[in-house]
Amino acid sequence: MRYIEPHAHMVSRTTDDYQSMVVAGCKAVCEPAFWAGFDRSSVNGFYDYFCQLTDYEPKRSAKFGLPHFSWLCINPKESEDLVLAREVIAMIPDFLDRENVLGIGEIGLNKNSRNEHTILEEHVNLAAENNQLILVHTPHLEDKLKGTKLIVDLIKNDSRIDPGRVLIDHVEEHTVKYVMDAGMWGGLTLYPESKCTSPRAIDILEAYGADRLWMNSACDWGVSVPLAVPYAAQEMRRRGYDDDILDKVFFQNPMKFLSQCENFTVRG
Numbered sequence: 037m038r039y040i041e042p043h044a045h046m047v048s049r050t051t052d053d054y055q056s057m058v059v060a061g062c063k064a065v066c067e068p069a070f071w072a073g074f075d076r077s078s079v080n081g082f083y084d085y086f087c088q089l090t091d092y093e094p095k096r097s098a099k100f101g102l103p104h105f106s107w108l109c110i111n112p113k114e115s116e117d118l119v120l121a122r123e124v125i126a127m128i129p130d131f132l133d134r135e136n137v138l139g140i141g142e143i144g145l146n147k148n149s150r151n152e153h154t155i156l157e158e159h160v161n162l163a164a165e166n167n168q169l170i171l172v173h174t175p176h177l178e179d180k181l182k183g184t185k186l187i188v189d190l191i192k193n194d195s196r197i198d199p200g201r202v203l204i205d206h207v208e209e210h211t212v213k214y215v216m217d218a219g220m221w222g223g224l225t226l227y228p229e230s231k232c233t234s235p236r237a238i239d240i241l242e243a244y245g246a247d248r249l250w251m252n253s254a255c256d257w258g259v260s261v262p263l264a265v266p267y268a269a270q271e272m273r274r275r276g277y278d279d280d281i282l283d284k285v286f287f288q289n290p291m292k293f294l295s296q297c298e299n300f301t302v303r304g
């Protein structure tokens with residue numbers, strides 16, 4: 037099968053992971069900017085990270101024949117420091133014309149704090165002013181429903197943003213409808229310790245349809261599975277789905293959303 041991995045933190049992964057993904061049929065990998073597992077001490081840490089996402093990592097990926105794309109932002113966890121967050125946001129336009137950049141992400145909320153909300157608003161403004169796609173991280177567990185509603189409402193209220201150019205990631209059973217009803221896309225994250233398992237993700241797909249949903253592994257520096265997406269495809273096949281629907285969910289859907297950015301050029 038062919039698939040696109042729409043959300044993976046490859047800077048934390050090994051070359052063996054690249055190799056396995058390509059062998060499994062991966063045609064492109066997309067890497068949102070996120071927390072590194074530690075807080076950066078200054079804006080220079082983000083400068084280096086953005087260089088890694090837009091220069092070094094695409095070159096490393098290309099050694100395996102895998103096109104690599106990235107999203108840029110300061111993640112919600114580090115957005116608590118407004119001074120640092122604003123320094124990072126001010127630097128992002130300098131990177132937006134790099135050829136593998138897809139848009140602004142993964143922005144969003146972590147603890148639903150006031151400062152996180154302020155910086156989310158400033159990221160959305162940055163995306164609107166520069167006509168960028170938006171990729172959103174939603175909070176975990178008890179903060180998820182409230183956080184998802186806050187994020188969707190904030191973006192919906194900005195008339196400059198087309199909801200079809202926004203993807204809300206880490207949706208679950210209790211948040212997916214709010215995202216779908218807003219006309220946005222949803223991401224089902226297949227992550228072992230929190231978030232969704234394959235059977236749950238497929239149940240959600242069965243309940244809400246396969247039109248504006250994709251699946252991703254969100255593999256990073258923690259316990260995570262770089263092949264979670266093809267494993268979910270295998271689970272769908274076990275349930276009796278044919279190649280056409282697998283191709284739609286795992287290749288055509290991410291292709292359709294991401295192709296709204298002209299930098300995203302992938303051959304099947």
Ligand SMILES: [Zn+2]
Binds near residue numbers: 043045068070142254
């Ligand atoms: Zn992520």
